[in-house]
Amino acid sequence: MWQRFTLYDIRVIGHYLGMLxxxxxxxxxxxxxxxxxxxxxxxxxxxxxxxxxALLLGSALRFCRIHPGRLNRQQALAVVGFAWIVLxxxxxxxxxxxxxxxxxxxxxxxAVSGITTTGASLIVDLDHLSYxxxxxxxxxxxxxxxxxxxxxxxxGIFGKRASSxxxxxxxxxxxxxxxxxxxxxxxxxxxxxxIGVSTVVVGILMIVVGIEPARAILQSFWVCVSGFVTGGFTxxxxxxxxxxxxxxxxxxILLMLLGSISFVVYSEILRGRIxxxxxxIETHTALIWLGAMTVVFTASLAxxxxxxxxxxxxxxxxxxxxxxxxxxxxxxITNNQLTTVMTSGAFLSLAVIMAVGGCAGSTSGxxxxxxxxxxxxxxxxxxxxxxxxxxxxxxxxFNHIGRRILSASIVKEAMTIFTLYVVTYxxxxxxxxxxxxxxxxxxxxxxxxxxxxxxxxxxATSGMPLSxxxxxxxxxxxxxxxxxxxxxxxxxxVVSVLPRRIPRDLEKRIRS
Amino acid sequence: MQKTRAEIVSSIKTGAKTISLLILSLLCFILFxxxxxxxxxFVVGLAN
Numbered sequence: 001m002w003q004r005f006t007l008y009d010i011r012v013i014g015h016y017l018g019m020l021x022x023x024x025x026x027x028x029x030x031x032x033x034x035x036x037x038x039x040x041x042x043x044x045x046x047x048x049x050x051x052x053x054a055l056l057l058g059s060a061l062r063f064c065r066i067h068p069g070r071l072n073r074q075q076a077l078a079v080v081g082f083a084w085i086v087l088x089x090x091x092x093x094x095x096x097x098x099x100x101x102x103x104x105x106x107x108x109x110x111a112v113s114g115i116t117t118t119g120a121s122l123i124v125d126l127d128h129l130s131y132x133x134x135x136x137x138x139x140x141x142x143x144x145x146x147x148x149x150x151x152x153x154x155x156g157i158f159g160k161r162a163s164s165x166x167x168x169x170x171x172x173x174x175x176x177x178x179x180x181x182x183x184x185x186x187x188x189x190x191x192x193x194x195i196g197v198s199t200v201v202v203g204i205l206m207i208v209v210g211i212e213p214a215r216a217i218l219q220s221f222w223v224c225v226s227g228f229v230t231g232g233f234t235x236x237x238x239x240x241x242x243x244x245x246x247x248x249x250x251x252x253i254l255l256m257l258l259g260s261i262s263f264v265v266y267s268e269i270l271r272g273r274i275x276x277x278x279x280x281i282e283t284h285t286a287l288i289w290l291g292a293m294t295v296v297f298t299a300s301l302a303x304x305x306x307x308x309x310x311x312x313x314x315x316x317x318x319x320x321x322x323x324x325x326x327x328x329x330x331x332x333i334t335n336n337q338l339t340t341v342m343t344s345g346a347f348l349s350l351a352v353i354m355a356v357g358g359c360a361g362s363t364s365g366x367x368x369x370x371x372x373x374x375x376x377x378x379x380x381x382x383x384x385x386x387x388x389x390x391x392x393x394x395x396x397x398f399n400h401i402g403r404r405i406l407s408a409s410i411v412k413e414a415m416t417i418f419t420l421y422v423v424t425y426x427x428x429x430x431x432x433x434x435x436x437x438x439x440x441x442x443x444x445x446x447x448x449x450x451x452x453x454x455x456x457x458x459x460a461t462s463g464m465p466l467s468x469x470x471x472x473x474x475x476x477x478x479x480x481x482x483x484x485x486x487x488x489x490x491x492x493x494v495v496s497v498l499p500r501r502i503p504r505d506l507e508k509r510i511r512s
Numbered sequence: 513m514q515k516t517r518a519e520i521v522s523s524i525k526t527g528a529k530t531i532s533l534l535i536l537s538l539l540c541f542i543l544f545x546x547x548x549x550x551x552x553x554f555v556v557g558l559a560n
Binding site: 299 | 523527530531534539544545548549552556557560
């Protein structure tokens with residue numbers, strides 16, 4: 001029987017949702033302070049009243065229930081599912097009033113793209129956006145990349161009532177350490193360390209390239225946040241292409257790769273167990289998959305005039321491959337070059353690489369290497385069973401933080417998520433095609449939205465059809481939460497709204 | 513449980529060593545993709 005939401009559930013969900021909205025107010029303090037420092041008074045007032053709206057809404061929601069109990073799994077799913085919608089709407093308010101968006105939906109698209117670390121943007125005249133608004137865009141990336149719940153838990157927003165259901169509902173099935181709060185501390189500390197070091201390095205490189213120091217430090221912080229959380233927003237319209245600096249591209253390539261590694265693997269590495277990384281199923285899958293896709297990509301690209309000389313091909317090709325597989329969405333070629341100069345084979349290869357994505361438990365999106373590896377192992381297991389004697393029992397193992405036996409439940413979980421991703425990619429492509437767009441671009445765009453890759457062909461742009469825009473918002477949200485949270489929430493809402501059905505035998509007894 | 517100074521220094525050293533090794537392996541991975549590209553480009557060039 002499907003579980004319904006009771007009034008008590010709704011009040012508890014409201015309370016926790018309120019806490020998250022109050023927490024999002026904290027997020028707006030950073031751009032507010034940035035605006036004050038740089039003397040941007042219009043953005044400062046905008047963030048101040050947006051902060052006020054968040055505080056009011058959050059406090060009102062918290063009053064739904066003063067003393068909530070511990071969250072159960074059903075309530076946790078609803079809190080996480082709703083939180084990503086409410087935060088999206090809340091974050092879109094200051095963005096919309098910046099004057100850089102044609103409609104409120106465009107601002108909502110950017111807010112959802114920011115917190116889901118997709119990186120696609122419908123902003124107009126990005127190059128002249130204020131420092132405060134830019135800071136806010138990258139703060140959304142940071143919050144979404146780490147996970148709204150992870151950040152909230154690590155800051156103690158949920159106090160000691162922190163529930164592991166909240167953590168797992170946000171597409172984080174693996175605990176770095178057994179304690180949830182310690183796991184979130186670890187994720188936050190590691191991210192801080194990587195972003196801090198890379199900001200200094202990229203900042204120096206930007207100053208060397210000729211950008212003035214204050215701007216260089218800010219821009220390096222923003223691109224490093226975006227690179228490590230595999231987001232894709234950049235402070236300039238031309239993405240990383242704007243800098244024309246090979247040294248900056250090299251650091252960002254490394255940062256994107258570091259961002260695509262699972263936090264669980266990091267915890268093993270920091271304990272000195274580097275061997276775990278080399279034995280992991282994800283590392284093996286990444287090596288085989290990306291090796292094979294690079295062959296296809298290069299063979300197709302070799303005929304393109306843009307990549308006629310070897311060094312240009314290596315520089316741009318490697319950057320693009322790493323940018324799409326980590327689902328970051330940084331680009332060193334223009335949109336026009338992506339769709340017209342690049343061959344259709346290379347273009348579709350990038351879409352396929354983006355569809356699979358990076359490692360589970362990292363900040364990257366897509367199907368994930370672990371699932372692809374598990375499905376491949378399952379195929380091997382089926383073949384082995386077919387050719388082995390009836391009396392033999394086939395046991396397949398794989399390495400992912402220790403040796404594990406490939407069980408039916410692991411394969412089922414991987415297959416379910418894989419199928420949901422593929423179906424969403426297909427439906428998204430069909431929706432794009434139905435809006436009259438070229439099939440190739442529609443497929444690429446659908447994959448970019450669902451996998452949170454964010455590399456756009458120019459189809460997602462200001463003035464796009466509203467129905468398509470709403471569908472892309474839905475795809476970004478569903479892809480970030482890996483479908484299960486979203487589907488469970490949708491089913492529970494439908495079941496709770498539908499009138500109760502009385503069993504037939506009971507109905508007969510009442511009538512008689 | 514409080515860690516002693518020596519333990520903290522030792523864990524930082526281990527972490528730094530393994531992270532450097534990780535970065536080195538990622539650079540090797542980039543080199544691996546580069547080699548594939550060069551080889552395939554050469555093969556396609558020959559075929560044409």
